[in-house]
Amino acid sequence: MASKLTSREADYSKWYNELVVQADLAQHSDVKGCMVIKPYGFAIWERMKDVLDQMFKDTGHVNAYFPLFIPKSYLSQEADHVEGFAKECAVVTHYRLKNAEDGSGVVVDPDAKLEEELIVRPTSETIIWKTYKNWIQSYRDLPLLVNQWANVVRWEMRTRLFLRTTEFLWQEGHTAHETSEEAVAEARKMLDVYADFAEGWMAMPVLKGIKTANERFAGALDTYCIEAMMQDGKALQAGTSHFLGQNFARAFDVKFATRDGGQELVWATSWGVSTRLMGALIMTHSDDAGLVLPPKLAPIEVVLVPIYKGEDQMAEIVTALNGIAGDLKAAGIRVKVDDDDTKRSGWKFAEYELKGVPVRLAMGPRDFAGGTIEVARRDTQTKEIIDAAGIVQHVKELLDTIQQSLFDRAAKRTKETTTRVDSWEEFLAALDAGGFVEAHWDGTPETEDLIKQETKATIRCIPLTENHESGVCIRTGAPSEQRVVFARAY
RNA sequence: CGGGGCGUGGCCUAGUCCGGUUACGGCGCCUGGUUUGGGACCAGGAGAUCGCAGGUUCGAAUCCUGCCGCCCCGACCA
Incomplete structure (x- = not known):
C-alpha cells in the first residue's frame, strides 16, 4: 500500500487501474476479464444500489428475479436483438464433468450434452418477455413495472476494471404498458431518475439525450441515455433507458385485451445501470492522491484518527473521539474511529486519502488539551483546526459543502471542455x-x-x-x- | 482475432543475451526493541516446484521445441 499512484497527466489509464487496485476497490481475478469486487468497492456499489432501489420503488416499481440461463432459441426470437448480442454470448453446452481417464483431472462428460444450449444472459429481455406472455392478459394487468438486480455476462474482447468486465452487476427494469405514449413516458421518467441519481448522489453532471440509430440498443425503437464527461476528455455512457415499442411483445406474442375488447400487442421499456457507474464515479472526482468520494455515497463519510504517545494518551484521546463519533452517528453520519494501534497516524492519513474518505478528523494531545480538533477535507486537501464543541454541526455542513463542491467542480469542467x-x-x-x-x-x-x-x-x-x-x-x-x-x- | 510486451516467495523485481557453488534487492508478513502532529527505525526470522511439458548438457531461471496464461494497443462493446 506504500506505493504512489501514477499521475493522471503521465498516464490516465494507468492511474485509473492503479487507483482501483490500491484504493482496495477491486482486483483482477484469475478468470480473464472478470474482477473481484473487494469489500470497500462493494460497499460503494451497495450504497448506489440502495439509493437507486429506493428511487425505483418510489416510482412504483417492484423487484423480481429471472434465471441466469436463457434457452438459445429465445434469443433468436427478436432479430435485431440477437444480432446485437450473438457475438458476445457465453454458452452452456454440458451439465456434467467426469474424471479424466488418464487421471489428469476432470473433463466435460460428452454424454452430458444439453439438448438445447443455454445462453448466460447478456441482458434479460427475451426470458422476461417469454414470461410476461403468461402474466399479461388484460389492460388490467398493465402497467407491469418490474426491476431485477442481477449479474450478466458479455464476452467482450477487451475489459477494464468496472468500465467493461466480462461479468458485471447491474439492474435492469422491464416494463409493459398499454400505449406507446405511456411506454415512452416511462422510458423518459427512468432516464430522469438516472440523471437525478448521477447528479444528486454521484455529484456527476450528465447530458441527457437520445441515441442515433447506430448506437441504439439492439431491439429498441429509441434509446435514451445519460452521458458524463471524464477528466481525460472522454465521454462515458452512464445509463440507458430504452423504448422497445412492440418489438418484444411481437416476438413473444404478448397481447392484452384492450378496454374496448380488442387485442393489442403490449408496449415495452427496459432500462439499466451497471457497476460501470463505479468507473464513472472514480474518473469524475478522483485525483493523483487517490479516490475522491462524494459524501452521499461514501461508505465512511468521516474518519476519526487519534494521534498519541503512549497508552494513557491513547486511551483518553480515543475515548474523546468515540464520544464525537457517537454524536456524529446520532446525526446520521457514517463514521469510523480508527484506533488501530499497529498503524501510525501518518500512515492512516495517506490511507484514507487514497480511499477517498471525504472528511478526516484528527485529535492529538495538543487538541485534547485545548479542546480543538483538526478537520481535513479530502476534495481540496485542506486542513483547519476548529473548536471540538461545535464539531457535529460543522461536519454536517462541511459534508454538504463537499457534495455540492464536487458537483460544481465537475460541472465547470464539463462546461469548459464542451x-x-x-x-x-x-x-x-x-x-x-x-x-x-x-x-x-x-x-x-x-x-x-x-x-x-x-x-x-x-x-x-x-x-x-x-x-x-x-x-x-x-x-x-x-x-x-x-x-x-x-x-x-x- | 491482428500487433506488441511479459510470466522468478503474497506483491514489485535483478539475474536470461554469454549455462556453473547456497537465485539479488525492495514492499508486505512474523518476533523483539525504540518510536508516534503526514506512509518510522534497528535487529532477527519465515516464505520460491524460476508459468507448464518435453529436449540438449556433467550441470538449465538461463539454450532448443511445444503448450498455457496475463497485460497493453487496435477492431467490438454498458
Missing part, C-alpha cells in the same frame, strides 16, 4: 482537446460511421433539450436541423 464547432477543422481540433463537441450532422448513419472511422468520435447523443437550429453537417455540408453531441468515448 465546445461548439461549425467546421471540420474546428471539429478535429476540439476532439483532440477532449470534451463534448456540439456540431451539426446530416442525420445519416453513413456520415456518422465515416466520422467515427476518421476520428474515433461517436455521436454520444442528440440532446433532449430543445435546440433546433439550422446549419450544415461538418463532414458533408448537407443541411441539418439540430446540433448533436460528439465525443471520443469509453
Whole structure:
C-alpha cells in the first residue's frame, strides 16, 4: 500500500487501474476479464444500489428475479436483438464433468450434452418477455413495472476494471404498458431518475439525450441515455433507458385485451445501470492522491484518527473521539474511529486519502488539551483546526459543502471542455482537446460511421433539450436541423 | 482475432543475451526493541516446484521445441 499512484497527466489509464487496485476497490481475478469486487468497492456499489432501489420503488416499481440461463432459441426470437448480442454470448453446452481417464483431472462428460444450449444472459429481455406472455392478459394487468438486480455476462474482447468486465452487476427494469405514449413516458421518467441519481448522489453532471440509430440498443425503437464527461476528455455512457415499442411483445406474442375488447400487442421499456457507474464515479472526482468520494455515497463519510504517545494518551484521546463519533452517528453520519494501534497516524492519513474518505478528523494531545480538533477535507486537501464543541454541526455542513463542491467542480469542467464547432477543422481540433463537441450532422448513419472511422468520435447523443437550429453537417455540408453531441468515448 | 510486451516467495523485481557453488534487492508478513502532529527505525526470522511439458548438457531461471496464461494497443462493446 506504500506505493504512489501514477499521475493522471503521465498516464490516465494507468492511474485509473492503479487507483482501483490500491484504493482496495477491486482486483483482477484469475478468470480473464472478470474482477473481484473487494469489500470497500462493494460497499460503494451497495450504497448506489440502495439509493437507486429506493428511487425505483418510489416510482412504483417492484423487484423480481429471472434465471441466469436463457434457452438459445429465445434469443433468436427478436432479430435485431440477437444480432446485437450473438457475438458476445457465453454458452452452456454440458451439465456434467467426469474424471479424466488418464487421471489428469476432470473433463466435460460428452454424454452430458444439453439438448438445447443455454445462453448466460447478456441482458434479460427475451426470458422476461417469454414470461410476461403468461402474466399479461388484460389492460388490467398493465402497467407491469418490474426491476431485477442481477449479474450478466458479455464476452467482450477487451475489459477494464468496472468500465467493461466480462461479468458485471447491474439492474435492469422491464416494463409493459398499454400505449406507446405511456411506454415512452416511462422510458423518459427512468432516464430522469438516472440523471437525478448521477447528479444528486454521484455529484456527476450528465447530458441527457437520445441515441442515433447506430448506437441504439439492439431491439429498441429509441434509446435514451445519460452521458458524463471524464477528466481525460472522454465521454462515458452512464445509463440507458430504452423504448422497445412492440418489438418484444411481437416476438413473444404478448397481447392484452384492450378496454374496448380488442387485442393489442403490449408496449415495452427496459432500462439499466451497471457497476460501470463505479468507473464513472472514480474518473469524475478522483485525483493523483487517490479516490475522491462524494459524501452521499461514501461508505465512511468521516474518519476519526487519534494521534498519541503512549497508552494513557491513547486511551483518553480515543475515548474523546468515540464520544464525537457517537454524536456524529446520532446525526446520521457514517463514521469510523480508527484506533488501530499497529498503524501510525501518518500512515492512516495517506490511507484514507487514497480511499477517498471525504472528511478526516484528527485529535492529538495538543487538541485534547485545548479542546480543538483538526478537520481535513479530502476534495481540496485542506486542513483547519476548529473548536471540538461545535464539531457535529460543522461536519454536517462541511459534508454538504463537499457534495455540492464536487458537483460544481465537475460541472465547470464539463462546461469548459464542451465546445461548439461549425467546421471540420474546428471539429478535429476540439476532439483532440477532449470534451463534448456540439456540431451539426446530416442525420445519416453513413456520415456518422465515416466520422467515427476518421476520428474515433461517436455521436454520444442528440440532446433532449430543445435546440433546433439550422446549419450544415461538418463532414458533408448537407443541411441539418439540430446540433448533436460528439465525443471520443469509453 | 491482428500487433506488441511479459510470466522468478503474497506483491514489485535483478539475474536470461554469454549455462556453473547456497537465485539479488525492495514492499508486505512474523518476533523483539525504540518510536508516534503526514506512509518510522534497528535487529532477527519465515516464505520460491524460476508459468507448464518435453529436449540438449556433467550441470538449465538461463539454450532448443511445444503448450498455457496475463497485460497493453487496435477492431467490438454498458
